[in-house]
Amino acid sequence: MQIYNPIPPVKTMVKIYPHLAFPVDSGVVQDKKLMYLTKEQESFTIWMKSLVFHSKGCTVFDSKGSLIYRVDNYNSKSCGNDVFFMDLCGKVLFTLRHKKLGLFKSWEGYNSTGTKFRLKKNFKILPNGSSSSYKVVMGSLIADDDPRSFYKIVNRGSVFAIKDRSGRLMAEVRNKQSEVSGLDLGRDVMTMVVEPQVDHSLIMGIVIAYNLTKCKL
Numbered sequence: 001m002q003i004y005n006p007i008p009p010v011k012t013m014v015k016i017y018p019h020l021a022f023p024v025d026s027g028v029v030q031d032k033k034l035m036y037l038t039k040e041q042e043s044f045t046i047w048m049k050s051l052v053f054h055s056k057g058c059t060v061f062d063s064k065g066s067l068i069y070r071v072d073n074y075n076s077k078s079c080g081n082d083v084f085f086m087d088l089c090g091k092v093l094f095t096l097r098h099k100k101l102g103l104f105k106s107w108e109g110y111n112s113t114g115t116k117f118r119l120k121k122n123f124k125i126l127p128n129g130s131s132s133s134y135k136v137v138m139g140s141l142i143a144d145d146d147p148r149s150f151y152k153i154v155n156r157g158s159v160f161a162i163k164d165r166s167g168r169l170m171a172e173v174r175n176k177q178s179e180v181s182g183l184d185l186g187r188d189v190m191t192m193v194v195e196p197q198v199d200h201s202l203i204m205g206i207v208i209a210y211n212l213t214k215c216k217l
Helices: 011-015 200-213
Strands: 042-048 056-059 067-073 080-088 093-101 106-112 116-122 131-138 150-156 159-164 169-175 189-194
Touching: 011 189, 042 200, 056 200, 067 093, 067 200, 080 200, 093 200, 106 200, 116 200, 131 200, 159 200, 189 200
Parallel strands: none
Antiparallel strands: 042 056, 042 189, 056 067, 067 080, 080 093, 093 106, 106 116, 116 131, 131 150, 150 159, 159 169, 169 189
């Protein structure tokens, strides 16, 4: 499924990237499997605004200021059923779907290659009472306790980290600060730092699902 929408010029972008570089031609990438794999630590900017008029979502830029991802939520409510995570050309990379199993709610992500995940809140009590955590189960969506690969999200205040099951840091998201003044650019602008050899499209899909649990999209 592909969704194409015209991207109108947005003047407020300059507040996030004063020297904004507009989208590069992604067609030059030959190996799509390596297209989203980080070679070194990479930084991305998440702007919690959709480029589609009267639509909720967010826009993602790479470290050079090029638009790389976009998310559009066409539901009337911020935490509706289906949300589409796309590349800059409008190709759907993940479809995020709201699920409810008994008393518990979760978000599931699917893509065309069969990758899927489920994100749900972890109700275990953490040592730090001000923290909360979420579990991301990869692959099988039937048994959450199946010892397969999974990630966990630990949230401490305005910063949250994504780690693998061994505790290795995969990515960290925090409020973005101005390079000139060092001041926060606002709650709707965040920096996502992804560690080397990590699929940043999957990480971004998890970040979207996490924000959807909080009805921020």
